[in-house]
Amino acid sequence: MVSERGLEVLRVIVHDYVASREPVGSKSIVERHQFGVSAATIRNDMALLEEEELITAPHTSSGRVPTDKGYRLFVNQLADLRPLTSAQRQAIETFLGHSSDLDEVLSRTVRLLSQLTNQVALVQYPTFSRATVRHVELVRLSETRVMTVLITDAGNVEQRTLEIGAEIDEVFLGELRATINALVGGKPLLEAASLLPTLVERFRPERTPFVAEVVQTLVEQVTAGRQERLVMAGAANLVLTEDDFSGNLFPVLEAIEEQVTLLRLFGEMRSDAVDVVASIGAENASFGLAQTSVVSSGYTASGGELARLGVLGPTRMDYSTNMAAVRAVARYLTGLLGDR
Amino acid sequence: MVSERGLEVLRVIVHDYVASREPVGSKSIVERHQFGVSAATIRNDMALLEEEELITAPHTSSGRVPTDKGYRLFVNQLADLRPLTSAQRQAIETFLGHSSDLDEVLSRTVRLLSQLTNQVALVQYPTFSRATVRHVELVRLSETRVMTVLITDAGNVEQRTLEIGAEIDEVFLGELRATINALVGGKPLLEAASLLPTLVERFRPERTPFVAEVVQTLVEQVTAGRQERLVMAGAANLVLTEDDFSGNLFPVLEAIEEQVTLLRLFGEMRSDAVDVVASIGAENASFGLAQTSVVSSGYTASGGELARLGVLGPTRMDYSTNMAAVRAVARYLTGLLGDR
């Protein structure tokens, strides 16, 4: 079993390794920290830690490096969420100070987060499944093309274009729009999705194909309207930590661009608490991100809907700082989006 | 003066260097290409090319590498736009086959282009300054917040949220919406921008502050509605060509994320022909992209408006292939967006 001091040793190993990028040895530990014991004693503790697979030595006779399991223990028990500096708090204030457009807010948030942490920052769009339909607009783009625009009370707008087999009757389009808005205006998205199909039979048979197509598109928008998206910033930070990725930056950048992968990853983290959590190294192996860690937290938007935001970086990252930053930004954002 | 054969030598130097990533020497030239002369003769030609600063030797006694000036000459005179393979043509077809949403089309285009070229692909949104207002929607989000949505006939949608000092009267909002749509519906964006301000005095004085604010927002949207944006894909490709950037990948990735820089760069290229052009290495120095080249072409959207698309990569790129791909995609996209 690993002793109390052993855990303290693990903590400083994580701390020093993150700071210096170099394996840390017993001697440098007693030099830099007041343990009141000799290097030999530390060595004994380290041997135990290694037995528990919490640390490992890159090669015989070199310093130790935390394993993923070591980081996990560190995050679970040892990490003291380093409180933000006043400068950082101020940055959050001024950056997100006055709310505006949702797009704008999230875009600022992600840039802020990436600056605070020097990592790649990710912010997921709220799903808005509890939002209500504010307005539906149908726009005739050409003889056979129509655009549907869905506006929710949470302030997001979603458009879709569809090709119609027949020519579009502008007058009828207006009629249809009015009917649709009367039907689903103010209704929650889920309810709207079930209401919309009833529309089809309200119109004369020759209209059916057209109406059906519009309705189907809208239903898709309404349900998948909570289609998941995320915004990203700070990819450049990745190349600064390049050597932490044994040269394999490519798959990481690919995953970032893919979004889908990251959304699934966020999805798995969602089951956890609303508070800040970390997914470390090998835990992300199924996403092809075995050398990266993700620190994320839930935040809530107006509808009480939960979404996530967080940062992604090398396993060897400063969890204390990053978790504190993610938590702070998530809380601030929740406050900001709450009162709309 | 550099001879006819000298130019041919330059061409093969560019070709071989791009393919092999290694400085090319006189011997390997006569080995790989049928010049019918000896290595010594090639050496004489190379000495001339070096005098003209078209090629340079990384160190005394090593092969030669094209200079930016050399690439420029190559692109201007020597490059034969390599016709796309049938597989590539097919890829364009299937990828962009059936048009849909503008967002969707551009997003597919940029991914396609990045796949065809293995570079970072960029597609600028059309400006739509000749587009007309299709519809304006005003949505009350809360007691004091209103969202304006501008829909153009070119199929793009732009929303903005604004905070009003006073409480919002829903009935009046409907009235205002109707008036606005009657006024600017169907009008070109530029005209709409000048018409909108006349609205303010049409309403009773107590409405003035509110109307003024809405109008101002809309005018912003209409003018900056052609706010420039671009979509990007294939950033991961950059790390594959990493060694071409003497380790300075960071500023390049930053510029990509900044967008502003790239938009200015596109802006400068715009003055040139509609056809495909390249901006090479040092020519981009003012943008902090001295080691990258951008190959781009104009394309036109429905309104006849011009926008650009292209690829960005290391100076040492395959201009023949990339220029051909950019041209092909630009043409295809123009055709696709033309008939809407």
Next chain:
DNA sequence: ATTGGCAGTCTTATCGACGGAGTGCCAACG
């Protein structure tokens, strides 16, 4: 103008030696 030859230069790879850092073990100590 072209060519073969040759000397000179610069890079890169390879090897061995060396110093440094760190560990593991052990015997001794409180």
Next chain:
DNA sequence: CGTTGGCACTCCGTCGATAAGACTGCCAAT
């Protein structure tokens, strides 16, 4: 039993020298 100092051992990274290889530039001959 935990702690400690000492010591032998291992392994990495660096340095210098050497050798090999790849080119060029120049020159005299064709």
